[in-house]
Amino acid sequence: MMASEKKGWDRNGMAERAAQELEDGMYVNLGIGIPTLVANYVGEKDITLQSENGMLGMGPFPYEGEEDPDLINAGKQTITELSRTAYFDSATSFGMIRGGKIAAAILGAMEVSEKGDLANWMIPGKLVKGMGGAMDLVAGVGRVIVVMDHQNKHGDSKVLHECTLPLTGKGVVDLIITNLGVLEVGKKGLHIVETAPGVSHDDIRAATEATVV
Amino acid sequence: MKKVYGSAAEALAGLLHDGMFIAAGGFGLCGIPELLIDAIVASGTKSLTIASNNCGVDGFGLGKLLDTKQIKKMLSSYVGENAEFMRQYLSGELELEFNPQGTLAERMRAGGSGIPGFYTKTGVGTVIAEGKDVKVFDGQDYILERGIVADLSIVKAWKADDTGNLVFRKTARNFNPPAAMCGKVCVVEVEEIVPRGSLDPDHIHLPGIYVHRLIQGEHEKRIEQRTVRQREIA
Numbered sequence: 001m002m003a004s005e006k007k008g009w010d011r012n013g014m015a016e017r018a019a020q021e022l023e024d025g026m027y028v029n030l031g032i033g034i035p036t037l038v039a040n041y042v043g044e045k046d047i048t049l050q051s052e053n054g055m056l057g058m059g060p061f062p063y064e065g066e067e068d069p070d071l072i073n074a075g076k077q078t079i080t081e082l083s084r085t086a087y088f089d090s091a092t093s094f095g096m097i098r099g100g101k102i103a104a105a106i107l108g109a110m111e112v113s114e115k116g117d118l119a120n121w122m123i124p125g126k127l128v129k130g131m132g133g134a135m136d137l138v139a140g141v142g143r144v145i146v147v148m149d150h151q152n153k154h155g156d157s158k159v160l161h162e163c164t165l166p167l168t169g170k171g172v173v174d175l176i177i178t179n180l181g182v183l184e185v186g187k188k189g190l191h192i193v194e195t196a197p198g199v200s201h202d203d204i205r206a207a208t209e210a211t212v213v
Numbered sequence: 214m215k216k217v218y219g220s221a222a223e224a225l226a227g228l229l230h231d232g233m234f235i236a237a238g239g240f241g242l243c244g245i246p247e248l249l250i251d252a253i254v255a256s257g258t259k260s261l262t263i264a265s266n267n268c269g270v271d272g273f274g275l276g277k278l279l280d281t282k283q284i285k286k287m288l289s290s291y292v293g294e295n296a297e298f299m300r301q302y303l304s305g306e307l308e309l310e311f312n313p314q315g316t317l318a319e320r321m322r323a324g325g326s327g328i329p330g331f332y333t334k335t336g337v338g339t340v341i342a343e344g345k346d347v348k349v350f351d352g353q354d355y356i357l358e359r360g361i362v363a364d365l366s367i368v369k370a371w372k373a374d375d376t377g378n379l380v381f382r383k384t385a386r387n388f389n390p391p392a393a394m395c396g397k398v399c400v401v402e403v404e405e406i407v408p409r410g411s412l413d414p415d416h417i418h419l420p421g422i423y424v425h426r427l428i429q430g431e432h433e434k435r436i437e438q439r440t441v442r443q444r445e446i447a
Contacts, residue, residue, distance in 0.1 A: 052314065053240045054387050061442040069243065069434035070371075070385040076241040076294075077440035087383055089390040089418075090240070090266070091322040094315025098335060117338075128311075129293030131341075136315030139335045170338025 007198035008150075008179040016041040017194075018106050018147050018177050027056065029097070029137055031107035032075045034147045038106055048084065050102055052133040054093045057085035074133065094133065098140040105141040107134065109148045109173075111163040114210035116173040116185040118146065119165035131168060138169035150178035150207050157209035159183065159190065180204050189213040216377050216427045217406060221252035224400050224426040228365055229258040232285075236321055236363035237265035237275065238392040241294070242437045244385030245274045248402045248430045249367040254281055264288040264321065264361055264395075266314060266388050268298050273435055282306070288361075290314035294437065313341060316358050318391050324360030325394025325423070332357055366396025369432070370419070373401060374409040377421030386418065393423045400426040 009017060011034050019041035022028060029050045030036055039049060049058040051073045058073060059080035067078040096102060111119040118138055121131040138144050151157055159176060175193075176183040181204050182193040189211035192201055205212050218224035235253075239245030250269075253261075254277050261284050268287055269276035278284050279297045286308035292298050301307035312320065313335045323331050332355035336342050346357035368389045371382035379401065381389060393399045406429045 051384070053243070054384050061440045063444055064441045067436060067439055067441065068383065069436045070383040072241065072243045072384055072437070076243070076437040078436060078438065079440075081383070087381075087386055089381075089386050090314070090318035090388045091391040094318050098315055098319075098333065127293075127299060130289060130291035130311050131313055132291040133314035135313040135339060135341065136335045139333075139337065140315075167339045 007203070008181075008196040010179070012037060013196065014147050014177055014179060017182065018145060019043070021143075021145055021175065022047055022104065026103040027101065029102050029105040029141065031105070031134075033108045035106040035108060038147075050093075050096070051079070052093050052097065052137070054088050054090055055081075055085060057082045059085070094136050097133070097136050100140060100142055102137075102141040104143040104145060105137045106145045106147055107137070109146045109158065111158050111160055111165050112146050112148075112173050112176055113160050113163045114185070114189045116171045117163045118144070118168045118173050119163040121168050122166050124166065134168050138172040143174045144169075144172050145175045145177065146173050147177045150180045150204075157207060159208045159210045161210055180207055183212070186213065216421070216424065217375050218426055218428050221248040221402065221428055221430070222255065224428045225249065225252050225256065228398055228400070229253065229256050231258055232260045233258070233364040234262045235264070236361060236366045236392040236395050237263055238366075238368040238387065238389030239274070240266050240384070240387035242270065242274055242435050244369050244381070244387050244389055245269070246367040246369040246402050247274065247432055248428065249400055250275060250277060253367075254278055254283070257283070259283050260285040262286040262288070264317065264363060264392075266290050266317060268292050268295055270294045270437065271297050279307070286310065288312055288317065290317055311341070316341075318388060320358055320361040321388070321391035321395040324362040325391065325396075326360075329360050330357050331360070361395050363396045364398070366392050366399040368393045368399060368401045370401055370403045372405050372407055372412065373403045373424070373427055374407055374412050374421070375427070376409055377401065377424030377427055378412055378417045379403070379419040379421070379424060380412060380416065381418050390419045393419055398425050399423055400428075402428050402430055404432060405429060
């Protein structure tokens with residue numbers, strides 16, 4: 001059997017593409033999963049990472065033996081501080097989120113609609129853990145960028161006319177980056193901004209339930 | 214007025230009653246009031262409603278109050294780290310009101326600041342908005358959220374002076390200041406009580422006006438997700 005040629009981006013490819021959306025001087029919040037990898041691709045750009053539990057200027061994971069229980073990120077992982085780091089309380093943290101001071105949030109998703117609705121916090125009938133800070137982030141930050149696989153493990157499109165799962169936010173997503181390409185949320189539907197290597201516009205249309213204009 | 218007490222049990226004496234509403238500081242296991250939680254476990258106070266971002270883990274933090282079935286209801290944004298929580302919730306023994314994390318923090322801050330309600334766009338168009346007043350400001354929808362005033366706040370800080378001025382450390386600050394603000398009575402545990410005058414007044418994170426009782430003690434400070442990177446070999 002011939003090995004099928006791998007088309008599109010892998011996790012790191014998506015993260016690298018998402019990093020291109022970030023501009024010098026931005027304050028950014030990265031979600032858990034693929035979004036966390038975006039930090040590896042910002043290069044020379046001056047990007048300050050926010051952790052919504054009360055920190056600007058999040059540094060890398062500590063070396064073994066240097067973990068500090070008083071210094072964690074929003075995923076409860078041990079992290080480190082940088083020379084620019086500032087700490088604050090949760091009300092102040094979400095004040096800067098709700099107040100639009102954070103330029104962008106890069107988040108994972110279960111479903112996104114062509115209107116920019118986002119579902120990423122609960123599946124009815126399954127264990128519900130909670131929305132954490134996701135609803136505040138998508139309602140408040142300047143730009144919401146979703147990074148996710150284009151289809152679920154059954155091959156169904158995750159980019160839909162309407163989300164079927166309970167929403168995290170309505171009309172909040174600006175840009176969708178998937179393994180197949182980059183889609184912008186427009187007034188009349190989604191626009192293809194870019195295709196991943198080896199992927200055609202038709203491939204994206206065929207894999208997308210939502211309206212692609 | 215003397216604020217410093219000898220132990221968590223002494224500091225909580227006369228403040229606990231069944232069915233009370235408690236606001237707790239902490240995020241995950243970071244900056245949680247371990248000693249006061251242990252004292253509430255020992256007190257046996259029941260039917261508690263607790264506003265806290267999380268509910269500890271099995272057998273630690275607020276998770277201890279689940280094991281003893283002292284909690285009736287939680288107001289939280291994320292409860293995923295606790296099997297006993299899920300068991301009690303799914304069996305109907307425990308009530309849960311999900312609050313978006315920023316909404317929960319602001320409800321505490323507002324309640325402690327004399328603001329009974331505020332409008333926010335967080336949760337508009339989601340289940341969180343159901344049954345809540347919607348108001349349009351400048352063409353955008355916002356939902357009404359209520360300020361929280363708790364019977365008691367339990368809080369962890371790094372250092373305090375004997376007047377209750379508090380200094381927090383790194384991300385262990387999190388929900389502690391807003392939780393402290395929203396309590397009718399606030400009890401704080403710290404790692405060190407220092408003499409007044411030894412904290413720089415410009416570096417106080419929360420002034421002692423919010424702090425009624427204070428204890429010093431040893432903290433376990435458990436790490437929930439120990440994550441490290443490899444040292445690069447030169």
